[in-house]
Amino acid sequence: MTDIQKKPELLAPAGSLDVLKTAVSYGADAVYIGGDHYGLRAKAKNFTMEEMAEGIKYAHAHNVNVYVTSNIIAHNQDLIGAENYFKELESIGADALIVADPGILHIAKQVVPDMPIHLSTQANNTNYLSALFWHNQGVERIVVARELSLEEIAEIRRKTPLSLTLEAFVHGAMCISYSGRCLLSNYMTGRDANKGDCAQSCRWRYHLVEETRPGQYMPIEETERGTYIYNSKDLCMIDHIPELVKAGIDSFKIEGRMKTSFYVGSVVKVYREAIDDFFTDPDLYESKKAYYLEEVAKFSHRDYTKGFYFNKPLGTEQIYTHNTYIRGYSFAGTVLDYNPETRVALIEQRTKFSVGDEIEFIPYKESSFKQKIEALWDEEGNPIGSAPHPKQIVRLKVSRPVEKNILVRKKDSEETK
Known part of the structure; x- marks a missing residue:
């Protein structure tokens, strides 16, 4: 160019x-x-x-x-x-x-x-x-x-x-x-944003209190969308x-x-x-x-x-309705090793997955690819139906070669979003 x-x-x-x-x-x-x-x-x-x-x-x-x-x-x-x-x-x-x-x-x-x-x-x-x-x-x-x-x-x-x-x-x-110069966190919590200790007070939910009516909290609403006015x-x-x-x-x-x-x-x-x-x-x-x-x-x-x-x-x-994150996928695990002869990957689990689930591998350079889990084995090679334990080591067969330490993700169900 x-x-x-x-x-x-x-x-x-x-x-x-x-x-x-x-x-x-x-x-x-x-x-x-x-x-x-x-x-x-x-x-x-x-x-x-x-x-x-x-x-x-x-x-x-x-x-x-x-x-x-x-x-x-x-x-x-x-x-x-x-x-x-x-x-x-x-x-x-x-x-x-x-x-x-x-x-x-x-x-x-x-x-x-x-x-x-x-x-x-x-x-x-x-x-x-x-x-x-x-x-x-x-x-x-x-x-x-x-x-x-x-x-x-x-x-x-x-x-x-x-x-x-x-x-x-x-x-x-x-x-x-303005460019991160803020005293709101320091004023409200004693945590100084300008020294790296921001409490993100801007993302809290706020209400109004009228001085003669202490304890009566009135929502701040420009519209029906909500009260996260700084978010x-x-x-x-x-x-x-x-x-x-x-x-x-x-x-x-x-x-x-x-x-x-x-x-x-x-x-x-x-x-x-x-x-x-x-x-x-x-x-x-x-x-x-x-x-x-x-x-x-x-x-x-x-x-x-x-x-x-x-x-x-x-x-x-601004986001007026909530202060939570949108999340489409969860971190399912990391590839620890791959055997090209058996086409089996060793994975450290981060989010529960089971036989029948679809996971997605994220290679360093090539496009991501999806993989339906047909079978799972524990670290010793025993068949298992799911990997529910944090950082559990499991084995599964993959359709393509995978590199060590690449990330694996899993689409969130509607219940987990």
Whole structure:
């Protein structure tokens, strides 16, 4: 393709070593992770320094970069120990630091001057002059604010040097507050969103209380739909790859450091396929849009939105009726091994399945394929009718060869949705 820019990086989240390896296996070009300090996902499993070293080594062996989040809005006490932490990250080979706070940036530039610095969306970068300002401070990449349109991002791209790369979220949870700057959780629960401990107070159900009628809770209803007034839909741009590329975005970022390996692997796989299809043949990509949208509907999500990319969000971008996820499929298990002679796969179960059920294997590169379970055996080879126990090891015959560690899913019944 000669009339468009280079293929963008596909950047995946990882809250644990297992998720990192899954993201790498399913085609991520880079992974962003957090350590025990300075990141904005305090409730994620996060990585010890030893796990980060192992994850970086694994990723680099597969030509994948690893970026480490250090994007809290720091108070004085948060600066203590940052120097040694950044030096350790440099020593284990981290490819970049993601920061938001000027003080944290200052420390990083002082102690690890050769470490690439990415500016977090938490820094609220919404225009080309602020992008140039941060670039002059040594920032090599801007994660643009979620509140920008594609047109605004394209203007930033035109008015900044190519030595400054642009990263933007393309999939995952949206925030009700401006680029994540929120005090609602801190005010209501004492958990500071700007230090990674958000209680997601925006997704709770709210009522009104009139001051002379304590205890009488009146629902807040713009219509009959409900009362989840702050609850935003999830972002999904899988059907707008050409527009994202044309805007000059260098890195497509998936949200979700709290998510499971099943979620991350599933999202990475479909975006990898969509990006590769577009750069192989735009007509192929266009012909497969319905398929991509069908795939992103299969894993856990809220109703989807295009965020700010095309228009300012209106009331329709909120979910008023519930704060739960839509889930079409469940994580059925992981392939531990495969015997090509017997065509039998060894699977670690995650959701109950039985003889007669249909499951779906998710290969790393090829299309997913469905398989009806004709027979099941336990780990010792004894016939069984179902696998009801969490992490139960079972054997089943498959119609095609399968790779180790690929994911297996199962369509939810109406009763389990």
